[in-house]
Amino acid sequence: MKPEKRKVYKVPLYQWIPIIAIADSLFVLISTMIHDPLSSLLAIGVTLAGIPDIGC
Incomplete structure (x- = not known):
């Protein structure tokens, strides 16, 4: 069984x-x-004020 190639997705203007x-x-x-x-x-x-509730 061959290992599958990783698919590469490119996003135009990714940094910008x-x-x-x-x-x-x-x-x-x-x-x-x-x-x-x-x-x-x-x-x-x-x-x-809502930030501490994120961990609950």
């Missing part, structure tokens, strides 16, 4: 897609913090 997504996310975060700081800090606080 995550970089663009992170840059866009940072833009939205910073823009929201500039225009509505109270709501954005409240949302960040709620998100951080």
Whole structure:
């Protein structure tokens, strides 16, 4: 029985897609913090408050 070859999948622009997504996310975060700081800090606080529950 022959060993199977591993299939290689190539994604076009692999390095650039995550970089663009992170840059866009940072833009939205910073823009929201500039225009509505109270709501954005409240949302960040709620998100951080839920982090300890992940392990349960």
